[in-house]
Amino acid sequence: MNWVISAENIQPGDRQRVGGKGYALTLLANNGFQIPETICISSDAYQEYVDRTGLRERIQLELHRKDFKEMRWEEIWDCATRIRNMFLRKQIPDHIAKRLKADIQFRFKDKPVAVRSSAPEEDTARASFAGLHESYINISGIDAILEHIRKVWASLWSDAALLYRQEIGLNVEKSTMAVVIQEIVPGDRSGVAFTQSPNDDSQGVIESVYGLNQGLVDGTVEPDRWILDRKTHRVISHTPATRRYWIVPIEQGVQLNPLPQSKSRMPPLNVQETREVFGQARRAEDFFGTPQDVEWTYRDRSLVVLQSRPITTLSGGKPEDNRGWYLSLHRSFENLKSLRTKIEEALIPGMIAAAEELAATDLTRLPDGALATEIKRRWEINHKWVTIYWDEFIPFAHGVRLFGQIYNDAIKPEDPYEFVDLLTETEMVSLERNRMLEDLAEQIRSNRRLAGQLQKGLYAEVDPDFRAEIDAFVLKFGDLSCAVTGGSQCAQDTDPLIKILLEMANHPPAPTGRRNYKKTEILKEKFLTCFAGDQRTRAVELLDLARSSYRLRDDDNIYLGRIEAQLLAAVREARQRIENMVSGGSDAPTANELKAVLADLDHRAESRNPYRKEAGAKFNIKPRQLIGQPGGPGIASGRARVVRQHTDLADFKHGEVLVCDAVDPNMTFVVPLVSAVVERRGGMLIHGAIIAREYGLPCVTGISDATALIKTGDKITVDGYIGIVTIGSGEI
């Protein structure tokens, strides 16, 4: 069977083998449209590749670690990342490569090409996969072309594609991928034409940019836009863009460059050309019988059609198309850069200032009424920052993901999370905090008298210098016993902290993390040498962005924790007053005011509390071995300590395994005592996994019902290499 088929030789029976895009191009080529030279690599080649390399079942195993519906988006991203890395690392076996090479070289010689995805499911599902799979522009040399074919194949399993298939109910076991290879047309102006506007069916739309189309398609270059009359093809309106950039071919791939001034003054198309483009697009519509979305380019003055596909976003009884949302999960480099500026220059200083402003108020001097008002005010401020945290800080975490993909593409590492080691050179506030904890523990370790006083709870007798250090610590990091993301209940004093310190002092100091600067330097060099010239500058910038994104994943929580600590201080003051009034026998009406505000707070604090997911039904079944994701390499056994609320932390004993719903960043201070981490929430880049990696602790994440199935005191073994947790002994 032919794996490589020229556009002009494709038969109607080949439709499933060459995918929607490939088949549409054939029809265009055979019906008088000018298209670039095109061949299709049929899905048979994909099938042969995944069978011969064993990837077919490896992919399914990866996808079946747990019920797909139970996976969080971050876990799906991790799945997709691991699968992509399998494709990156598995060469196309010789007997397949030989056949592909011969045909591709015969057709294109040394000409640069575009390597595009063409999904056969598009036809079966009557759904458009536009934008969900990847395409690569301007690839030269047969080896590079074969590598990009693998990347297109891998994009069948991208997070967005997986989510979309799940939503429209496609069976992932049947997914397959064809590839279209096209001669690259170095167009000087490009764009898309929609023969029917989604807003008004008597109109059509053209969007156009200078240079290649990539920038328009992925949203990095703003296009000029024309609305046209569908019948007369006359321009109804023209919305010019601020023409600043264009995408140009470079040696391998394409690049975003500033647009020369001579061009930025003129729209990419004149009126005559808009008519020509729209005329071609309408001809495609007449030919295919449905409104079309046509990609085109002008080489000199000659119009070339790159592809044409049905518009699937027209309203009219069709299921809601959520692809836009899925795709928005990915942020562009430019978008992340501006987000970073906002976070570093405005939001973080704003958070620090907010916490300081709150700390300046002496709560003990406020009358009851004013205290009630102050609690409400603090709740609002805290709420505002929590919202900002979800809306701005969480998306910024994508900086790490973007870097991860580029790192893996360049290096093809054995461990798809190697890139994380390159990011850890940055100083995280939580690590500084843990160093301070270790200093305090060391003082207790080497001072028996101090240890004795603390054990007996004689805090008042403790050396004032030590107390001052504790106070300074609490001032900087809070008292470590509160959740960051909600809940007004909080330990009332430094007892939990002292308990942890005493436990730490009972044991030799924990290793201070396995961070190895030399390794980081080697990785950095390895990464950067993959790029040259402008590309290298961009790689350096991206690394810097990723480091900022990585650092923030932890630091933002600490800053947020400081604001919440201020809310909690006010709550504590109110509780104390109520208690005093009750024990003093007084029933001042102001007590009710305070009570009301506290009750209101409890009510409001219910959402987003990471401790809230409790064990549901009682099980009389027993887990023996649970699969999750390998979050940090290593293997360790110990008693489980299931942490359901912050007060559980104070009981933490040296060598226990931390089992929790989600590692709250402020929870990580028990890490020096921990032998391994198990987390219900899944993902390789969540706090638990990051901290575990930092400290070299075995970690497994993404175990559904971890906190329900595992009980405090269970002897468990955490295998962070393959991502399983074994509970109990092997007794039958």
Next chain:
Amino acid sequence: MDKTQALHQQLSSLLESQNLAVLATHRSGQPYTSLVAFYATEDLRNLFFVTPKTTRKFENIKADPRVSILVNSSTNQTVDFHRAVSVTVVGEASEIVGSERQPILERYLKKHPHLEDFVRSPSCAVVRVSAKSYFMVQNFQNVMELHIDQ
């Protein structure tokens, strides 16, 4: 449906779907496995199979009734690694004699009608395995246990 019910249902539908199971016995500590046609009661308490009394497995059971049974849905294809479910049953075997024997045989033949001649032979024993525990493996390496109160 809670997790226990779900697991229970998964187990009984697996046992219902499979005709054959691997039975493990031992002789003086030497493990020994055999393939048996079986059926299981819906409450998961008992599994039944029929064996000629002259077999090694039957002799082994007489010497030590502790047995283990493996049932699985694999199809000898690569997809088994993510699709197949396997369960190990641990329990105690005993021969069924007397009035109980007939109704059990009838039920057994409903699942394995082609074994009629075999099971009605007087040289065959009907064996009950009272299950103590089930160890179910799915998704390649997810293991859950279900223990039955005796």
